[in-house]
Amino acid sequence: MHDTNKDMAEQVIRMSGVNPRKCMKCGKCSGTCPAYDEMEYHPHQFVAMVEKGRIEELMASKSLYKCLSCFACVERCPRNVEPAKLVEAVRLLVIRQQGKNYLKAEDLPALLDEKIPQQALVSAMRKYSK
Amino acid sequence: MQRIGVFVCWCGSNIAATVDVAAVAEAMKNEPGVVYTTDYQYMCSEGGQSRIKQAIKDYNLTGIVVCSCSPRMHEATFRKTAVAAGLNPYMVEIANIREHCSWIHKDKEEATEKAVILARTAVAKLMLNAPLTSGTSPVIKRALVIGGGIAGIQTALDIADAGYEVDIVEKRPTIGGRMAQLDKTFPTLDCAACILTPKMVDAASNEKITLYTYSEVESVKGFVGNFSAKIRKKARFVDATKCTGCAVCTEKCPSRKAKNEFNMGLNNRGAIYIPFAQAIPNVATIDPEYCIHAKTGKCGICQKNCSAGAIDFDQKDEIIEREYGAIVMATGFQPIKLDNFEEFGYAQYPDVVTSLEFERLMNAAGPTKGTLLRPSDLSHPKTLVFVQCVGSRCSADAKDGKPYCSKICCMYTAKHAMLVREKYPDTDVHVFYIDVRTPGKNFDEFQRRAVEQYGVDYIKGMVGKVTKKGDKLMVQGSDLLNNEQITIAADMVILATAIEPDPSAKQIASLLTASIDTNNWMTEAHAKLRPVESPTAGVFLSGVCQGPKDVPETVAQASAAASKVIGLLSKDHMVTNPCVAQSNELLCNGCTTCEKVCPYGAIEYKDKPIVGPGVPRGTIRRVAEVNPAICQGCGACTVACPSGAMDLKGFTNRQIMAEVDAICK
Ligand SMILES: Cc1cc2nc3c(=O)[nH]c(=O)nc-3n(C[C@H](O)[C@H](O)[C@H](O)COP(=O)(O)OP(=O)(O)OC[C@H]3O[C@@H](n4cnc5c(N)ncnc54)[C@H](O)[C@@H]3O)c2cc1C
Numbered sequence: 001m002h003d004t005n006k007d008m009a010e011q012v013i014r015m016s017g018v019n020p021r022k023c024m025k026c027g028k029c030s031g032t033c034p035a036y037d038e039m040e041y042h043p044h045q046f047v048a049m050v051e052k053g054r055i056e057e058l059m060a061s062k063s064l065y066k067c068l069s070c071f072a073c074v075e076r077c078p079r080n081v082e083p084a085k086l087v088e089a090v091r092l093l094v095i096r097q098q099g100k101n102y103l104k105a106e107d108l109p110a111l112l113d114e115k116i117p118q119q120a121l122v123s124a125m126r127k128y129s130k
Numbered sequence: 131m132q133r134i135g136v137f138v139c140w141c142g143s144n145i146a147a148t149v150d151v152a153a154v155a156e157a158m159k160n161e162p163g164v165v166y167t168t169d170y171q172y173m174c175s176e177g178g179q180s181r182i183k184q185a186i187k188d189y190n191l192t193g194i195v196v197c198s199c200s201p202r203m204h205e206a207t208f209r210k211t212a213v214a215a216g217l218n219p220y221m222v223e224i225a226n227i228r229e230h231c232s233w234i235h236k237d238k239e240e241a242t243e244k245a246v247i248l249a250r251t252a253v254a255k256l257m258l259n260a261p262l263t264s265g266t267s268p269v270i271k272r273a274l275v276i277g278g279g280i281a282g283i284q285t286a287l288d289i290a291d292a293g294y295e296v297d298i299v300e301k302r303p304t305i306g307g308r309m310a311q312l313d314k315t316f317p318t319l320d321c322a323a324c325i326l327t328p329k330m331v332d333a334a335s336n337e338k339i340t341l342y343t344y345s346e347v348e349s350v351k352g353f354v355g356n357f358s359a360k361i362r363k364k365a366r367f368v369d370a371t372k373c374t375g376c377a378v379c380t381e382k383c384p385s386r387k388a389k390n391e392f393n394m395g396l397n398n399r400g401a402i403y404i405p406f407a408q409a410i411p412n413v414a415t416i417d418p419e420y421c422i423h424a425k426t427g428k429c430g431i432c433q434k435n436c437s438a439g440a441i442d443f444d445q446k447d448e449i450i451e452r453e454y455g456a457i458v459m460a461t462g463f464q465p466i467k468l469d470n471f472e473e474f475g476y477a478q479y480p481d482v483v484t485s486l487e488f489e490r491l492m493n494a495a496g497p498t499k500g501t502l503l504r505p506s507d508l509s510h511p512k513t514l515v516f517v518q519c520v521g522s523r524c525s526a527d528a529k530d531g532k533p534y535c536s537k538i539c540c541m542y543t544a545k546h547a548m549l550v551r552e553k554y555p556d557t558d559v560h561v562f563y564i565d566v567r568t569p570g571k572n573f574d575e576f577q578r579r580a581v582e583q584y585g586v587d588y589i590k591g592m593v594g595k596v597t598k599k600g601d602k603l604m605v606q607g608s609d610l611l612n613n614e615q616i617t618i619a620a621d622m623v624i625l626a627t628a629i630e631p632d633p634s635a636k637q638i639a640s641l642l643t644a645s646i647d648t649n650n651w652m653t654e655a656h657a658k659l660r661p662v663e664s665p666t667a668g669v670f671l672s673g674v675c676q677g678p679k680d681v682p683e684t685v686a687q688a689s690a691a692a693s694k695v696i697g698l699l700s701k702d703h704m705v706t707n708p709c710v711a712q713s714n715e716l717l718c719n720g721c722t723t724c725e726k727v728c729p730y731g732a733i734e735y736k737d738k739p740i741v742g743p744g745v746p747r748g749t750i751r752r753v754a755e756v757n758p759a760i761c762q763g764c765g766a767c768t769v770a771c772p773s774g775a776m777d778l779k780g781f782t783n784r785q786i787m788a789e790v791d792a793i794c795k
């Protein structure tokens with residue numbers, strides 16, 4: 001494992017409180033995930049890739065912004081692994097970097113649509129930018 | 131004055147790698163009473179034992195301390211060694227410097243220091259040991275088997291075969307257990323009834339076996355060789371000696387609300403019922419919960435229709451008291467409740483069933499007479515999805531489910547899949563699996579047959595949710611090997627549901643003071659070396675009550691348990707443990723505290739003449755007396771006694787205090 005990747009994996013594990021070793025590779029999380037088809041890496045792969053230290057690949061993936069944070073994977077996992085918390089931790093690793101906000105305030109006007117409740121925009125800001 | 135020898139074992143490198151054994155032996159030389167010390171590679175070996183014997187003779191030892199593994203491992207060995215050299219077996223003390231020391235410490239210096247303390251403690255205790263003599267108690271040559279599934283039946287048949295009387299107590303109206311509900315059985319696919327019912331008949335007709343069906347064990351007292359049990363034979367409201375099993379009453383009974391438990395609640399039965407055609411005994415039972423007569427005093431249709439005049443609404447429960455030398459637990463299992471696994475829709479959709487329900491749906495004697503029809507609309511299902519590991523293998527901190535593998539479901543799912551494809555070649559059968567676990571003779575071959583010959587589609591992955599669309603069940607899950615999330619439109623979903631011990635096991639275990647683990651499976655005396663005995667002497671384990679198993683394993687274990695019972699019953703007397711409690715009548719004030727804490731009922735109060743310094747002549751006082759045949763030496767009374775009158779032989783208060791002092795020195 002590459003050293004910086006290893007450090008980052010440790011950081012993700014610390015931030016999320018998830019122990020990827022608890023995963024028994026059953027795939028129930030990915031069997032339940034409503035955003036599965038949108039995601040390049042699926043919830044069980046997040047767990048496996050964090051375990052293997054493949055953080056940079058995860059950080060570069062759009063999957064981070066496709067996860068709905070619905071926590072279905074967390075709810076269903078028989079081993080209580082909580083994959084969504086890993087998705088969140090990797091996303092935080094990205095957006096906490098300088099200039100890596102995924103959603104900027106100036107992007108908002110373009111997104112405005114009367115069908116989108118204001119609350120959704122507020123939580124999107126919270127989720128996608130520091 | 132004692133002359134003590136101390137023998138320090140290396141246990142190969144188990145102890146010697148972490149404890150400086152020579153230093154321990156050297157340190158013990160200076161302890162009061164010690165006249166000889168040595169260390170040796172394997173004290174328990176022939177060579178080690180002969181060293182001990184030689185030293186006892188050469189140095190005229192009155193007692194020995196062996197610093198070695200746990201007394202559970204080799205106390206008996208070293209006691210035998212001592213006896214062979216002419217010592218009393220209770221003049222042996224073990225200092226556990228392996229499990230309590232070398233195995234749990236890393237630092238050699240610290241471990242050595244602790245080993246010295248443990249050795250010194252054993253010496254301090256031994257200084258106060260006195261020779262003890264075992265008594266004997268007779269063995270009652272009759273066994274009690276609790277649970278009449280295939281495990282209990284097999285155990286009873288084997289015990290009876292050896293010539294001993296054995297009673298089976300079964301809480302349901304018939305013996306047979308879960309196996310009676312199964313259709314065909316892996317790995318050979320013979321019909322369960324065809325191989326089980328002859329055994330049930332054998333048990334019923336064997337003159338050494340007495341069946342108490344529809345009965346429960348209410349209390350158990352006593353100890354190995356000498357148990358006494360109270361059995362409640364519940365009223366069936368049918369005279370079993372008159373009932374011919376014609377089943378006319380069961381058809382005529384107008385009360386039809388009771389769920390048929392034999393068919394896993396897939397249909398209803400009458401208030402008067404016979405669980406299945408081959409039930410043993412083949413007599414009807416009235417369920418007072420649903421009987422109109424029991425509720426309102428009216429009806430009585432069964433009585434009017436019974437040509438044998440067997441219906442007896444006034445029948446009462448009967449209590450039977452019997453004595454036994456040995457007790458066998460064979461209480462089996464049940465599938466877990468799936469209420470909290472909403473994702474599978476079990477409670478919502480009738481076509482989502484458990485595997486045991488599926489057995490009934492495939493069974494010629496089941497609610498659909500063996501034609502596979504789905505429960506919702508009795509149509510023939512074309513697409514079937516099986517899901518393995520439902521509720522099994524969940525981590526202990528998960529919100530529900532069991533942490534263990536239920537062991538039988540991979541195999542019975544392969545069986546179900548194969549049977550469906552065999553009987554209905556027009557079906558599509560999919561199996562979601564996490565792992566396929568099929569160790570066992572001819573087991574993996576069996577599962578491969580399902581895939582290769584019967585074309586069952588095994589999908590590596592788990593189902594995430596089941597929803598309904600029209601008359602289809604939409605099964606969404608992951609196909610990990612194809613990196614896909616898939617949805618199968620199915621007609622039926624079959625959940626390989628985790629199994630758990632019968633809910634009564636916990637209470638029965640506490641009646642027997644036998645131990646159970648965190649999942650309520652019965653605990654063995656030794657996981658590897660004594661797998662069919664409970665740690666409580668005289669209690670044996672048969673079948674699934676000890677942990678998940680299939681029929682071949684259950685039967686093997688049942689016969690093993692029987693052979694242990696036969697070994698016990700073949701003895702005329704048991705040697706009793708002399709380490710029992712004893713009350714000092716001069717100190718006892720008859721407060722009855724000890725009687726209340728004794729779990730074995732070994733303490734009685736008797737008026738006794740008390741003779742002693744300062745006691746007026748002719749004093750008679752009510753004092754505690756321990757029955758040494760019943761006392762198990764647990765010591766509960768010795769700590770409860772407010773006057774300090776109770777003491778445990780071999781573990782007296784003085785000995786314990788000497789140990790504490792030695793540790794604190
Ligand atoms: C769906 C399914 C399919 C299976 N298919 C197969 C197969 O194809 N091949 C195979 O080898 N195995 C199969 N098995 C496993 C098989 O059912 C068990 O191995 C077997 O039934 C175990 O027998 P047992 O006597 O230990 O327990 P049980 O069959 O559970 O019998 C226990 C008995 O004890 C009674 N009892 C419980 N508590 C008390 C009490 N307190 N007092 C008195 N009586 C009590 C119960 O009423 C019951 O009659 C299958 C299991 C399931 C769930």
Ligand code: SF4
Pocket residue numbers: 022023024025026027028029030043044047076077078079080081082083
């Ligand atoms: S559901 Fe849990 S155990 Fe199963 S693959 Fe996902 S994270 Fe691992």
Ligand code: SF4
Pocket residue numbers: 029032033034035036043066067068069070071072073074083084087
């Ligand atoms: S929380 Fe994200 S990864 Fe988990 S199931 Fe929901 S969308 Fe999928």
Ligand code: SF4
Pocket residue numbers: 382383384385400401402416420421422423424428429430431432433
């Ligand atoms: S008396 Fe009870 S058991 Fe008999 S037929 Fe009526 S309801 Fe059924």
Ligand code: SF4
Pocket residue numbers: 518519520522523534535536537538539540541565566567626
């Ligand atoms: S036997 Fe197979 S299906 Fe059953 S819990 Fe174990 S792995 Fe899962």
